[in-house]
Amino acid sequence: MMRTYLDCIPCFFKQALEAARMAGAGKKVQKKVLNELAGILPDFSLASSPPEIGRVIYGLVKRITKKDDPYAEIKKKSNKLALNIYDKLKKKVSHSDDRLLMAVELAIAGNIIDYGVKNSLNIDAEMARILDEEDKAIKKENKSIFDYERFRSALKRAKTILYLADNAGETVFDRILIEEIKRADRDKRIVYAVKEKPVINDALAEDAYVCGIDKLAEVVSSGSDAPGTILSLCSREFLAMYRKADMVISKGQGNFEALSGAKRQIFFLFMAKCPVIAKDVGCKLGEVILSLNRKA
Numbered sequence: 001m002m003r004t005y006l007d008c009i010p011c012f013f014k015q016a017l018e019a020a021r022m023a024g025a026g027k028k029v030q031k032k033v034l035n036e037l038a039g040i041l042p043d044f045s046l047a048s049s050p051p052e053i054g055r056v057i058y059g060l061v062k063r064i065t066k067k068d069d070p071y072a073e074i075k076k077k078s079n080k081l082a083l084n085i086y087d088k089l090k091k092k093v094s095h096s097d098d099r100l101l102m103a104v105e106l107a108i109a110g111n112i113i114d115y116g117v118k119n120s121l122n123i124d125a126e127m128a129r130i131l132d133e134e135d136k137a138i139k140k141e142n143k144s145i146f147d148y149e150r151f152r153s154a155l156k157r158a159k160t161i162l163y164l165a166d167n168a169g170e171t172v173f174d175r176i177l178i179e180e181i182k183r184a185d186r187d188k189r190i191v192y193a194v195k196e197k198p199v200i201n202d203a204l205a206e207d208a209y210v211c212g213i214d215k216l217a218e219v220v221s222s223g224s225d226a227p228g229t230i231l232s233l234c235s236r237e238f239l240a241m242y243r244k245a246d247m248v249i250s251k252g253q254g255n256f257e258a259l260s261g262a263k264r265q266i267f268f269l270f271m272a273k274c275p276v277i278a279k280d281v282g283c284k285l286g287e288v289i290l291s292l293n294r295k296a
Contacts, residue, residue: 051228
């Protein structure tokens with residue numbers, strides 16, 4: 001589990017303010033959100049992970065604004081726009097010399113759809129960037145943090161795969177990778193885990209269904225509403241699956257922050273979108289990561 005750094009604290013305020021605005025709150029309510037956050041932050045230890053603090057922050061925003069899912073419309077738009085480029089993504093895979101590698105790269109490129117980190121995200125522009133600049137982004141791969149050969153080897157051996165979802169819209173990019181995995185071996189059992197309740201723009205079961213994941217994998221809830229898979233908050237059913245799975249694929253920064261110190265092997269797929277994460281991983285900002293948890 002990644003600890004919280006001092007540099008995370010200004011980001012918490014920025015995220016809280018953005019979430020309050022997304023909920024349609026006026027300036028007085030926005031100020032109340034920030035005041036309450038300022039009051040509770042000193043109670044948190046820096047040993048806590050960012051998703052643990054994030055869960056409290058978004059719970060606070062929901063309570064004060066009385067809006068359960070401030071990002072509902074954004075998630076719908078993200079899903080729609082990603083589905084609109086699904087055929088182009090599939091074409092990229094089919095024209096690639098290494099279909100699995102391209103599917104992995106696209107799955108990671110889809111991780112750019114993140115309102116928690118990029119508060120001013122323009123979905124249309126980002127979708128275009130994913131398609132037009134994906135090749136350039138992938139050239140940034142640092143082989144020490146992009147362990148594709150080990151990933152491919154583990155994938156061949158695994159009969160049961162637990163795939164931890166991240167954001168809505170990104171689910172379409174996950175579908176591309178899952179389709180490629182199933183194409184190589186139809187008998188693999190893939191379980192796709194989403195959040196139990198709304199938090200930022202994280203994927204829920206409805207997002208997985210809209211994006212067609214249920215045709216390829218079993219869609220389950222982790223039982224948690226934290227912006228990262230915090231095991232202590234997950235359901236017994238999920239934890240049983242987590243322990244039994246031959247392979248765990250984890251998408252996104254939040255899941256990395258929550259699980260980077262896990263005792264079992266996990267493959268983390270994400271893009272380093274903030275300086276704190278980049279420093280923790282040992283990479284440059286914007287680099288794509290396919291990293292095995294070597295502490296297991």
